[in-house]
Amino acid sequence: xxxxxxxxxSVAYFFAKLAVQRQLEYPLFLVSxxxxxPLQYISGVWVLKxxxxxxxxxxxxxxxxxxxxxGLGLLSHGLSVIFFIQxxxxxxxxxxxxxxxxxxxxMNVFFQFVVNYVNFIGIIDLIPGFLIxxxxxxxxxxxxxxxxxLKLAAVVIGGMFIRASxxxxxxxxxxxxxxSGSLISLTLATMERTTMYPLSVYPKVIQLALTFILxxxxxxxxxxxxxxxxxxxxxxxxxxxxxxPIVGIVTFAVSHFIFQSGLKRYESAGS
Amino acid sequence: xxxxxxxxxEYTVIKKKxxxxxxxxxxxxxxxxxxxxxxxxxxxxxxxxxxxYLGPNGAGKSTTIKMLTGILHPTSGTVxxxxxxxxxNRKSVVKQLGVVFGQRTQLYWDxxxxxxxxxxxxxYRIDEETYQSNLxxxxxxxxxxxxxNTPVRQLSLGQRMKGDLAAAMLHSPSILFLDExxxxxxxxxxxxxxxxxxxxxxxxxxxxxxxxxxLDDVEQLCKRLxxxxxxxxVEDGPLxxxxxxxxxxxxxVLDLSEMPDPQTLHHHGAELIKQEGLxxxxxxxxxxxxxxxxxxxxxxKLSVVDLGVKEPDIEDMIREMYRSSSTA
Ligand SMILES: Nc1ncnc2c1ncn2[C@@H]1O[C@H](COP(=O)(O)OP(=O)(O)OP(=O)(O)O)[C@@H](O)[C@H]1O
Ligand SMILES: [Mg+2]
Numbered sequence: 295x296x297x298x299x300x301x302x303x304s305v306a307y308f309f310a311k312l313a314v315q316r317q318l319e320y321p322l323f324l325v326s327x328x329x330x331x332p333l334q335y336i337s338g339v340w341v342l343k344x345x346x347x348x349x350x351x352x353x354x355x356x357x358x359x360x361x362x363x364x365g366l367g368l369l370s371h372g373l374s375v376i377f378f379i380q381x382x383x384x385x386x387x388x389x390x391x392x393x394x395x396x397x398x399x400x401m402n403v404f405f406q407f408v409v410n411y412v413n414f415i416g417i418i419d420l421i422p423g424f425l426i427x428x429x430x431x432x433x434x435x436x437x438x439x440x441x442x443x444l445k446l447a448a449v450v451i452g453g454m455f456i457r458a459s460x461x462x463x464x465x466x467x468x469x470x471x472x473x474s475g476s477l478i479s480l481t482l483a484t485m486e487r488t489t490m491y492p493l494s495v496y497p498k499v500i501q502l503a504l505t506f507i508l509x510x511x512x513x514x515x516x517x518x519x520x521x522x523x524x525x526x527x528x529x530x531x532x533x534x535x536x537x538x539p540i541v542g543i544v545t546f547a548v549s550h551f552i553f554q555s556g557l558k559r560y561e562s563a564g565s
Numbered sequence: 566x567x568x569x570x571x572x573x574x575e576y577t578v579i580k581k582k583x584x585x586x587x588x589x590x591x592x593x594x595x596x597x598x599x600x601x602x603x604x605x606x607x608x609x610x611x612x613x614x615x616x617x618y619l620g621p622n623g624a625g626k627s628t629t630i631k632m633l634t635g636i637l638h639p640t641s642g643t644v645x646x647x648x649x650x651x652x653x654n655r656k657s658v659v660k661q662l663g664v665v666f667g668q669r670t671q672l673y674w675d676x677x678x679x680x681x682x683x684x685x686x687x688x689y690r691i692d693e694e695t696y697q698s699n700l701x702x703x704x705x706x707x708x709x710x711x712x713x714n715t716p717v718r719q720l721s722l723g724q725r726m727k728g729d730l731a732a733a734m735l736h737s738p739s740i741l742f743l744d745e746x747x748x749x750x751x752x753x754x755x756x757x758x759x760x761x762x763x764x765x766x767x768x769x770x771x772x773x774x775x776x777x778x779x780l781d782d783v784e785q786l787c788k789r790l791x792x793x794x795x796x797x798x799v800e801d802g803p804l805x806x807x808x809x810x811x812x813x814x815x816x817x818v819l820d821l822s823e824m825p826d827p828q829t830l831h832h833h834g835a836e837l838i839k840q841e842g843l844x845x846x847x848x849x850x851x852x853x854x855x856x857x858x859x860x861x862x863x864x865x866k867l868s869v870v871d872l873g874v875k876e877p878d879i880e881d882m883i884r885e886m887y888r889s890s891s892t893a
Contacts, residue, residue: 305687312684316675395671397636399688400660406688471595472579558652561576562636 305401306409313412323415330418338422353495358433359522360492365427366521367489367514370453372420378458379413382482384465385474388556391563404553434522442521445535452542453513457485459545460508462553469556489514512541566772567610567633567740572642573796574603574628602628604796605642612739615766615773617787617804621887625796626776627666630742633774634664646740660689663733663771667745670729672717678728679713682735689736696735703731706761723754730761740772741765747779759785780879792886799890804879809851811885812877817847817859820871829866835859 317323352360374381384407387393396406436442464481468474493501493515505511517535580596603625610616620626631637632644635651635658644651651658664671672681686696704710707727712720720728726746733741743762747755759782765771775786783790783804790807792800800807817835821843830837832847834854839846845867849859856874863869 301690305684308684308687312673312676312680391669394631394636394666394669397655398634398659398662398664398671399685400656401688402656472577558638560637562631 302405306405309409310412314414317414327415327418331421334418334421338425341422341426353492355492358430359518360430361426362430362434362436362522363492363514363518364490365423365425365430366449366518367453368423369420369427369450370457370513371486371489372416372423373450373454374457374461375416375419376413377454378408378461379416380407380411381458381461381465382478384462384553385468385478388465388468388560389472389474389563391561393557393560394562397557397560403557404550407553436521445517445521448539449517449535452539453517455542455546456509456513456538459542459549460485460510462549463545466549466553466556469559472561484508485510485513492519509541509545512538566612566647567774568643568645569609569629569633570607570643572603572606572629572632572644573601573640574625574632574637575640576600576602601796603632603639606793606796606798607642608791608798608801610772610774612772613766613770615762615786615788616775617783617790618774618776618793619783619790619883620776620793621891624793626793627744628796629793630664630666630744630774630776634662634742635659660736661739663736663738663741665726665729665733665741665743665746667726667729667743667748670717670725672725672728672732674718675716677714677716678709678720681717681728681732682713685732685735691736695737699735699737700731703734706764707731707757723750726750726754726758727761730758734765734771737769738771740774743773743775745776745778747777747782755779755781762786780883783883784879792883792890794887794890797890800886807886808877808879808882812882813850813852814848814877815851815856816875817849817856817863818873818875819845819847819863819867819869821845822868822870825867832859832862834862 355363380387393403393407396403396410399406430436431438460481461478464477467477488496488504488510493504493511496504501511505516517538520535576599578598578600580598606625606629618626618629628637632639633646633651635655638652646658647661649658672678673684676684682700685691691699707730709724709727709731712724712728715724717725717728730743730746741762746762747758750758762773762775763786766773773786775782777783787804789803790800791798792807800811802810816838824843825845830840830845835847835849837845838848847859847863849856860869860872
């Protein structure tokens, strides 16, 4: 068990190291990095300003609460861009036969797929998230106690896993349909919309769907209601924030299962 | 060792229709067709063999190799390597396999060759000593020590192929699958790769299964051939035996000093197939008459200045095999 963990960690670490190294080698990388940082910063501030001007209270949520909710969603979005961006391309990888190489290696394919790449550049995607979230925190008077910080970390990481799992499940459809399509972009767009506003603005059916079918509600809405004491529309057991990492683990396990079943139908590519 | 029995692989192909209405239609009601890539193949390969797996384009060679290496699941039939199914027990089977697809690299495009090797060292859990000695051997046989710090995308096709071969051997596999390892390479590089393959087979006893369209590869490397067409095995046997059976003729070419009398041209053991001025070509069966018998018989009647015996070649044999199996 210990050796198995050490083995997987050492491979993951080496992949990550190579990925970061590779990205740092591009001469344009640092330039674009330095250009992107202020751009991301400005876009974050600009979105905030827009929100202040246009978003007034919504479904009983005050503006600072909305900023908190939106910022929280952006944080897990940023993390998933760094660690799981490859899940956005599963469909293409299936069609192009890119899993051949991983199947030839004596290691779990899903694991190789997940650790295969770290999108180091994606770190800058976190900037607007941090800006909006910290603004929201300050405005709603978020208490930075140890418990809250731990809960927050669990929620953001859980949210990242939920996002990655949903993309993995949608992308794995290509194992059956044999085509890459707009399914993932549709999913990404849906996730963006539905983590931005309180779930309670949507009709009950959609709320239910986004809780039990595609558990997007757990990415930001339910934990935010818990952190800031808002109404959630449902009466789920207390400690809603705790549900996010649990749902994250469960959906990740489900996505792994679906991916593995798909892999049995994998047909590689003609040449 | 390697065993396939009645293996069938069907691919599902979705027909793309043209136009907007076509693509909308196929979105909701996709038209699926089934393509049989492999249609009931059985064979057995023992440890240490060096087998050429041949067949025309689209015959099902790559499909077979993908099933043997656990990439694809057969539609029906069983695949066993050392008694284990590469589909059910992928990890333990692929540990002992080295695989090179000449058409697609298994290396990481944007890593240096050496980094790809380091990565494999970790994935296969190769201990330092074995890793170094294998690397040493690859440097020696393939001469890739200069390339180790070059990103894979900057390698030429021949260099990349050598890199792929080295990568496939780092974990000392007992079986090596090579799907067109000499495709697109120059004469020199082909020779390098052939001697590498021979060396691995001779020194390490690595079992080698090789697909190729290069007849020199076949002649120089394969003791046994398995030939497939339309997803079925059409021939399986030792190279020399197949040549004898499929292309049993030898040719005798004679240069004469003067125009012969047409009466004297006949010989009971051979057939005159061509006469161009003073050059005569006879075709004869290896088993009917020996070359020396024929030569002495003919030179008694004709004024021979020069002669040559042409052995049946692999090209004739392969052409014959593909042709007869296509019409069957
Ligand atoms: N991924 C795939 N999806 C659909 N059909 C495929 C796929 N791979 C191969 N085929 C089909 O299966 C058949 C056998 O293909 P395969 O690649 O095994 O041939 P091959 O013997 O390797 O040919 P070549 O010498 O051209 O490499 C072909 O008709 C091919 O079109
Ligand atoms: Mg092929």
